Amino acid sequence: MKLFFKTTVTASKSAYTRQRIRRQTWLPIVGMLYSLFALASCGSEEQQATQAQTDGYxxxxxxxxxxxxxxxxxxxxxxxxxxxxxNAAWNTTGVVRAIPNNYAEIAAPFAGRVTRAYVKLGQQVNPGSPIFEMTSPAFFSAQKDYFDSKQEWHQADLNRKRQQDLLENGVGVQRELEEAETAYETKKSAFANASAALKIFTTNPEKMELGKPLVVTSPIQGEIVNNQLVIGQYLKEDAAALVVVAELSKIWIAGQVKEKDIHHIQAMAQVEVQVSGLPDKQRLGKIFHINEIMDEETRSVEILIECDNADRALKPGMYVTVGYKDKPxxxxxxxxxxxxxxxxxxxxxxxxxxxxxxxxxxxxxxxxxxxxxxxxxxxxxxxxxxxxxxxxxxxx
Structure with a gap:
């Protein structure tokens, strides 16, 4: 036991002695490196100061x-x-659009067959102008319901008035008068429903004749810009529009303004519109609407510019250049x-x-x-x- 303890103590002293020797060896080297670094730094600062003094600053x-x-x-x-x-100024591109209230796609309201066309491409029409004529079983059924309910309402009204006269002269019965008034109100309601059913045909019931074909009319004033009418063509209820009417004397230009430029945009401000194919025809537009929602993908806001187009030079779908100017x-x-x-x-x-x-x-x-x-x-x-x-x- 004593011998083992002595051997361990001797080994520990030897390790401690080696570690001390290494520390004593490295300390002078570290000190020397630190001194060299300090001298280099001082030399650099002195060199910069000397250079600054030479350059005069x-x-x-x-x-x-x-x-x-x-x-x-x-x-x-x-x-x-x-x-x-x-004046802040910048250009963006825009797309010409028809104003929605000045644009109408006319389709067949019910299934049927086209029997006559009243218009051609480029023709000017007014509200109520005939566009095409068609035979439609659904329209004939609506006509019959209208005239039948009108006749029944008329008969119910006559019976109600007769029962009123009889009761006033002392020969009528109150119960029969009440029944006549109830029938009158029922027939009146049925007639109102039949009249409402005809409104989707945009026809005037007072001028309608039983058995006559349905005449589809234009809801707006404008020009026939698309015509797909074919005489004899049978149309389903979900058929696409056959005729497009548009009023293009004024149009909209839809443009995109970047997020960073939004603060320059003001409603009703004027902008310059130019078509690349018509460099000599520059015109002014007016900012009609600024969208309240930003496109998150493009980080831009859509604006609508109203522009005069009396010469029809601007066509829907055409690309134009829009020049914006801020107030001075x-x-x-x-x-x-x-x-x-x-x-x-x-x-x-x-x-x-x-x-x-x-x-x-x-x-x-x-x-x-x-x-x-x-x-x-x-x-x-x-x-x-x-x-x-x-x-x-x-x-x-």
Whole structure:
């Protein structure tokens, strides 16, 4: 037991001795490296200070001060910013659409066969103008129900009046009068229902003759822009529209405005509309409606522009160019060469004293030629570095 304990203590002392020797060996090396790093840093700072003194400038955070003898100041061009009247303007594409209230697709109200056509392509029609004629079993049934209910209502009315006269002369019975009045109200209701059933045929029951074919008429004023009528054609109840009537003297242009430009859009403001195929026919439009819901995929809002189209030059489905202009407003414009970008920030060098410049963050808007709109960061009358700012940038 004593021998084992002694051996263990001896081994521990040997390990401790080796660790101490290694520590004593590395400490001078680490100290030497630290000293060399410190000397290098001091040398770098001294070298930068010497270079700054040679170039003739001093730095204080984001501020650079140049001496009168600085070779940098000779390379700088200054510019005084000022408020200027500015109109934000941009172009987007749009699609010509017919105004929904001025557009009608006319189909057969019931199954039947076309027996006559009254219109042709390009023809002008008015509300109530005949479009086509058709025979329809459903229409004949509605006609019969109308005339039968009308006759029954008339007979019920006569019977009611007769029972009233008999009772007034003392020879009638109250119960029979009540029955006559009930029958009258029932027949009157049936006649009203039959009349309502005819309204979907857009026909005037007072001028209708029993057994006559159904004449389908136009609900609006406009021009026949599509005609698929075929004499003798049999139509089902769910058949597509045969005739399209459109009033195109005014049209809508549907355009998309990006999220960042929405604040420029104002209802009833004027816009310029131009067709690529008709460069000489530029016209003005008026913003009719701004959609309240944004398209999440395109990050844009649909606007509808009402435009005169008396010459019918704008056709539904046609692509056009829409030019928007904001109302004139005072804005500060600066040369684009004066703006620098670092990561997500934009900045300029502003002169704040004699040979003294400070780096200031700015927010920019639209670009106009060689200038850019400054939204924030600069005030009217301030002086910025127009050209040569790259020499100041090198010292940052």
């Amino acid at each position: 001093s730095m204080h955070g984001d501020t650079i001060v140049l001496t009168d003898s600085s070779n940098i100041s000779k390379r700088l061009t200054l510019f005084t910013v000022s408020d200027q009247e500015f 407003a005072a804005r500060i414009l600066a040369p684009t060469k004066a703006i620098f970008q670092r990561e997500n920030d934009q900045f300029v060098f502003v002169q704040v004293g004699k040979q003294k410049f400070v780096k200031r963050t700015v927010s920019t808007g639209e670009t106009v030629g060689s200038d850019v709109v400054i939204l924030s960061g600069l005030r009217d009358g301030e002086i910025i570095v127009h050209a040569g700012g790259v020499f100041l940038l090198k010292e940052q």
